[in-house]
Amino acid sequence: MSGLAITSLTLSHFRSHKAAKLVFDGRPVALVGANGAGKTNILEAVSLLSPGRGLRRAAAEDLARRPEALGWKLAARVSGIAADHDIETGAEAGEARSLRIDGKPAPQTALARILRILWLVPAMDRLWIEAAEGRRRFLDRITLSFIPDHAEVSLAYEKAMRDRNRLLKDQVSDARWYAALEAQMVEAGTAIISNRLAALDRLAHAQSNGSAFPRADLALTGPDGGTELPAEDLALALVEGRRRDMAAGRTLQGPHRSDLRAIYVSKGAEAGQCSTGEQKALLISLILANARALAADLGRAPVILLDEVAAHLDISRRAALYDEICALGAQAIMTGTEAALFEAMGDRGSVVTIRDDNGVSRISE
Structure with a gap:
């Protein structure tokens, strides 16, 4: 080939x-x-x-x-x-x-x-071992390699979220101002989550048992390390989170807060707890x-x-x-x-x- x-x-x-x-x-x-x-x-x-x-x-x-x-x-x-x-x-x-x-x-x-x-x-x-932003970027590059349209839905989500964050900072409380933006965020956010999960599934099946590099179990998680918010629950989370988001001045729930968790399979250890060399080997394994x-x-x-x-x-x-x-x-x-x-x-x-x-x-x- x-x-x-x-x-x-x-x-x-x-x-x-x-x-x-x-x-x-x-x-x-x-x-x-x-x-x-x-x-x-x-x-x-x-x-x-x-x-x-x-x-x-x-x-x-x-x-x-x-x-x-x-x-x-x-x-x-x-x-x-x-x-x-x-x-x-x-x-x-x-x-x-x-x-x-x-x-x-x-x-x-x-x-x-x-x-x-x-x-x-x-x-x-x-x-x-760094902040979740770097892992999201890493996962989104992988996702983009499989699904070129991932870039467009990501841009659509970010634009709608910026507009929503502007309302939050301005302390706008009228629900009608949020509805259209949140509908756009839900549509794009659902696609983002679906695309990322599809990419993780592709990686799981493509890791080789015969490779000299270690296997990793990967999972998409929420900002607190728990299970990623199901796509169908995003709309409700945005509506119910408006008061908390307004206090923070930004949107606290959604795929822009997701994280990527990796387990070094043969050791059963979180990637962040592994040695520097083992962490590098995991990265090479995922690229391959x-x-x-x-x-x-x-x-x-x-x-x-x-x-x-x-x-x-x-x-x-x-x-x-x-x-x-x-x-x-x-x-x-x-x-x-x-x-x-x-x-x-x-x-x-x-x-x-x-x-x-x-x-x-x-x-x-």
Whole structure:
């Protein structure tokens, strides 16, 4: 099985790269170089070929190379779900990000119908011990990979909730002002909960018993750690919670307060109580399960971005990771400070050296 792939990538005034061009052959590739060479910036550029703000969730103006701040541009040729496409995205100084697909303006949501991109970066290492917001974001990225329309219902829910929160802050008590907004929240919120549960079900079935990485039992919970509010009860909860919400000045019940619970199956332990290495292994396991499920859906594996992942794995786990990626036929773009971390990949992948030369990226195989 061949995977979805980035076949070429050109960067102009993006982060640390004044100019850079990379050509890929669809195999896994390791970007190797010293800290500060711009390896993660290349991963971030690839992540912007999917809907949203990329793996750092940066604003468009923050992506421009400093000190020039002239704006930035990315151009990519991709082997997509149904066809090859040319994608261009960027932002002029002081302007919003634009997107063109095959030369025509397009919304970011169109990217989800061309490519599916998953990523794991060091900032996610604290996922199981940080606030619930990070886990919701992690789950919603997984959900979006299965259900591209999840982005639209999430935006609809957030817009209606912002309007409701404005009423609460203004101490509006007339029920008629809330009814329409709460109806919109219920419709979108019900879809959000349903989509998330469907994604968790897909992950549960895609975790491999033969993997070197641990299985996780996942559950969607409410803000207090209890059972997630059933979708059909959301309308009543919003009506009955108005007085409490008004005191707080915000909506306290709904899918925007959900959390993701993970149990390390073989130990029967909460993910947050496991060691740092075990937490990392769980994350890798879930990314691989996500990739397997997508490969089964699409007939092609997604692109996988792994930033500095090899340095945190022992030799056997590194080899197992490369074996699983290659068995999927996935294009994995990985980073590391030395080529030795990727020796177990052998000729199944390639190693590209990245170095900075007075602001120009020098790239060599």
